[in-house]
Amino acid sequence: MTVFFSKKCEYGLQAVLFMAARDEECVCPAEEISKQLNIPKEFISKILQSLTESGIVESKKGKSGGFKLAKHPSKIKLISIVEAIDGLDSFNSCVLGFPHCSPDKPCPVHHQWGELRTKAYEMLSSETIDKFKEKTLNKIRI
Amino acid sequence: MTVFFSKKCEYGLQAVLFMAARDEECVCPAEEISKQLNIPKEFISKILQSLTESGIVESKKGKSGGFKLAKHPSKIKLISIVEAIDGLDSFNSCVLGFPHCSPDKPCPVHHQWGELRTKAYEMLSSETIDKFKEKTLNKIRI
DNA sequence: TTTTAATCAGACAATTTTATCTGATTAGGA
């Protein structure tokens, strides 16, 4: 299979976008996120736990508890979520899997891939997630 | 983990590039490919077996047997190898994992990612692997 | 023609990723 993000990361991104698209202050139980996004409840719960450790979301235990963003959406970038879950290795390693790929010893597609990868990185870090609210709502139709 | 190609696919691409970089007519035993590229012998053997079924390489059994390209390198594109091993799904599915991502119902990064993905596809299908001989040799130093 | 060495090929095993289950813990409301 060819992917860019792991499933964990996809789910994490979806969940954070979802929380940002709703009222940013409201506390979302894992169950609701699970239902809205079709993600196994305990799985998204676990992912959000790890994002809690990274300081991107906060959790509130007990009745009427759940998860909420730890910062305002205007302070969260997609790349932060990717970094927290998948790490940034893929932005620094050879796409063909060759060791020591560098401008000195480039793999056959080193230059072209490097450019695309940089653009992907820029895309993920250019805007904060409050800018995505509209599109996320449109996609999820809460 | 964030990847673009599976390990299988990376190895397959490396092996085919290796065979093209050598004398294109010579028969390479899996063992030699394994040593040169640091890939478990039986694993690369298996990957090349599947590429045999796809008509990209040929295998020759018995003493002095091994693998060789089924066509001239000028007729093989990187994308064919990717397609044979990983498939082309990732070039058609949403990078954030949202279902039914389309221009009508775009995910937050639909447009930007679509552009990058198209460029990646074009890069992998633009040139045939004989063009990569130089760079591969430089990288592998046979 | 038979032996033998080296291969491919398919079954098998380990690891990683993804997903689920169960129980402990917490906090709000009756």
Add this chain to the structure above:
DNA sequence: TCCTAATCAGATAAAATTGTCTGATTAAAA
């Protein structure tokens, strides 16, 4: 206070990916 609803955490399971082993097959050489 006690009950309930919800998270947290660790154990467990399933699936996919990656890696290894063993034997069948082939072809060269004696």
